[in-house]
Amino acid sequence: MSLKIFRSGSISFPGLPVIDNWEAIPVHTRGAKPKLPESMTDERLLAEAGRGDEAAFLALYERHRDGVFRFAYRLLSSMELAEDVAHDCFLSLLKRPQSFDPARASLRTYLLAAARNLAMKHFRGTRGEDALEDLADEPFAHERHGPLSQLLDEELSQEVRRAIDNLPPLQREALVLFEYEELMLSEIAAVVGADVGTVKARLHRARQRLKKQLAPYFKSSPEAAAVDEVLK
Structure with a gap:
């Protein structure tokens, strides 16, 4: 089954679930919600998701999506931009799972850092470097x-x-x-x-x-x- 992420027709490759409505989580392609033990670590879920396990991806997504979206929204004050940031964070993670090193940070920290970097790119593009001057x-x-x-x-x-x-x-x-x-x-x-x-x-x-x-x-x-x- 070929699955897509985020907006219909935007990006597609095997192993990724449909996420069309970011305002109503969870969203599933069909049937009942897949169940996985809540005790499964992020590292284990990510490994399973990398092998095309839809249930593992959904578990990771549901565990971390709200925090990533909320953080991006409060930085950008835009639902659309926050959706784009959250989408890109999870897509990047699934395409390059090796970029996450559990020895350096938790997955939550990794995803928030990714969201932050994407938000900062937006600020640099719209407001210039002066807005990001350190204190x-x-x-x-x-x-x-x-x-x-x-x-x-x-x-x-x-x-x-x-x-x-x-x-x-x-x-x-x-x-x-x-x-x-x-x-x-x-x-x-x-x-x-x-x-x-x-x-x-x-x-x-x-x-x-x-x-x-x-x-x-x-x-x-x-x-x-x-x-x-x-x-x-």
Whole structure:
């Protein structure tokens, strides 16, 4: 059976399942959902998928797709671009499984790094290198589960979403990986190809920018006022 990935007619070769609707996961070509033990490691699933096992691919896809798509969407603020990034990440993995080295990083970290690289290509093409300028280290103090995290998780207003979208790409990706994907600083460093100190600096800058952009919101919202206390 010849199967296709993503959009009908876009790419096809044996061993890949149909993924036409990225808004309704899982999507299967026919019949009941294939079952595999949840305890199977990513490495084992990838090896089986490389041999054309559709169930193994679907298990990998369902395990990691949401995180990859969510990360790409929050970087790019575009459903279509995020779909393209997620599609390309999984397609690249299946075409070149040897590019993933489990001794260096988890598959989740690998896929997020791939998504990040694709998103950065978009920024370079549309905004130039200045938008990606690195930041110097600064003092950092942060609570993942404090009021700021609550505000970000709940996304209480369009103002908050716009403020996050307006962050420079390097700051936005660090914030998204830390707050939404709950990666450790060392994992974020592996995804973005920077040291932990640089990641801390980007998070610090992101928090300060959010505080500035949301200053009017702090005055009108009790929840955001609590965040303002944390950011001081």
